[in-house]
Amino acid sequence: MDQVYQIEGVSLTVQMPAELDHPSSERLKKETDFYLENYHIQHIIFDFRNTNFMDSSGIGVMAGRYRLLDLRGGSVEAVHVSERIDKILHLSGMHKIMKIHREERKDG
Amino acid sequence: MDKKKKTANEMAIEFDGYPSNEGFARVAVAAFCTQLNPTLEEVADLKTALSEAITNAIIHGYEGEVHKIRLECKLEKNTIYIAVTDKGKGIEDIEKAMQPMYTTKPELDRSGMGFVFMEAFMDQVQVESRPGEGTVVRMKKVIGGQV
Numbered sequence: 405m406d407q408v409y410q411i412e413g414v415s416l417t418v419q420m421p422a423e424l425d426h427p428s429s430e431r432l433k434k435e436t437d438f439y440l441e442n443y444h445i446q447h448i449i450f451d452f453r454n455t456n457f458m459d460s461s462g463i464g465v466m467a468g469r470y471r472l473l474d475l476r477g478g479s480v481e482a483v484h485v486s487e488r489i490d491k492i493l494h495l496s497g498m499h500k501i502m503k504i505h506r507e508e509r510k511d512g
Numbered sequence: 513m514d515k516k517k518k519t520a521n522e523m524a525i526e527f528d529g530y531p532s533n534e535g536f537a538r539v540a541v542a543a544f545c546t547q548l549n550p551t552l553e554e555v556a557d558l559k560t561a562l563s564e565a566i567t568n569a570i571i572h573g574y575e576g577e578v579h580k581i582r583l584e585c586k587l588e589k590n591t592i593y594i595a596v597t598d599k600g601k602g603i604e605d606i607e608k609a610m611q612p613m614y615t616t617k618p619e620l621d622r623s624g625m626g627f628v629f630m631e632a633f634m635d636q637v638q639v640e641s642r643p644g645e646g647t648v649v650r651m652k653k654v655i656g657g658q659v
Contacts, residue, residue, distance in 0.1 A: 425538075426567040427531035433621060457538075457556070459563040460625040468621035488556055495632055496625050 409439060414446040414478075420455045424462035433465045440469070446478035453484035453507070463496045470501050481505070520588040521547065529570045529581045529598070537566055537583055544585050545592050548655040557633035558592065558653060564626040565596040565649040571617065573600025573647055591654050594634075599646040606639050 410417045416439050421428040439445055448469055470480045481503040482493065490506055493499060523544055527533045538559040545558060562583075569581050579599060586593040603609045609616075610631075615624035630637045634651040641647040 423535060425531075425534055425563055426570070427534065429621075430531070457559060457563075459560050459567065460623045460629050461563075461567060463625055464621040464623035467623055488553075492560070492629070495629065496623060 409435065411439065411443055411445070414444055415449060416440075416443070416445045416447070417449040417451055420450055420452050420458075420462075422454050422456055424455055424458040424465075426459070426461045429461035429465045433468065436465070436469055437472075440472060446473065446476060448473060448478075448480045450480065450482045451484055452482060452486065452489050455486070455489060458489055458492055460496070463492070463498065466498060466502070467496075474501075479503075483507075520586050522584070522586045524582065524584045526580050526582045529566075529574050529578050531567075531570060533581075534563055534566050534570075537581075538562055540583070541585055541594065545587065545655065548587055548590055548592060550655045554653070554655055558594070561630045561633045561637075561651055561653075562594060562596070564629045565594075565651070568626050568649070569596060569598035569600065569647065571620070571622065573598035573602075575601065590656050591652060594651045594653075595648055597646065597648045602643040602645055602647055603639070603641040604643055606641055610639065 408419045418432070418436060421432070436448070450466060466480060473480055479502070483505045484507040485493065485504050486507065490504060493504055525537070525540055527537065541558055541562050542555050545555065566581060582597040584595040608614055610627040612628045613624040615622040627637065630651060634653045636652040638650045639647065
């Protein structure tokens with residue numbers, strides 16, 4: 405299994421879970437904040453390559469981490485975003501606060 | 513026995529409001545609605561909307577305490593009806609609760625987008641609530657509606 409959290413310089417890459425819902429978001433929030441508190445992180449990359457479900461709990465986690473990093477002059481972005489996830493991110497206005505990199509996938 | 517001819521197909525599940533049951537509820541509805549031959553997109557829409565309603569019941573209705581949540585589904589012709597009922601604290605101001613970005617729990621990093629998602633992914637969303645008694649969210653979606 406891939407590592408969920410990877411630090412490279414001031415960047416933290418987070419592998420998003422297959423189902424980004426209420427319980428997995430709570431876990432993700434707690435773990436991500438551990439890294440933000442203990443390392444000098446300026447940038448978070450949320451990697452959606454394994455994610456096939458997401459609801460507004462996931463939006464809450466990303467928006468919350470954005471606010472924390474924005475205070476430090478940092479930023480967040482999303483990579484390997486499927487059409488479905490992209491739709492949800494846009495619906496929530498997340499494209500206004502973060503870069504979103506689409507990935508064409510057969511499973512949408 | 514009711515002699516009326518049955519035209520609808522119904523199911524109901526009652527489960528404890530543990531966050532870990534949200535995935536179970538999504539899968540149950542997804543499996544039940546396959547009879548209407550939905551697209552993957554339509555199934556994803558139903559799962560997201562349902563997830564929002566159940567998360568609301570757990571976080572806002574019961575505020576972290578574990579009580580029963582009732583999920584009812586009905587298939588009639590090409591339409592799925594979903595009702596999620598909790599007996600929690602209820603919603604004081606439904607109109608306000610349904611506004612985008614409005615949340616009573618920003619400290620929990622809630623996005624305030626739950627009802628927005630329900631309305632975006634379903635054809636109709638109705639909320640009935642009484643403070644101190646609980647909330648019912650009724651949603652409806654026509655399957656095979658978009659070509």
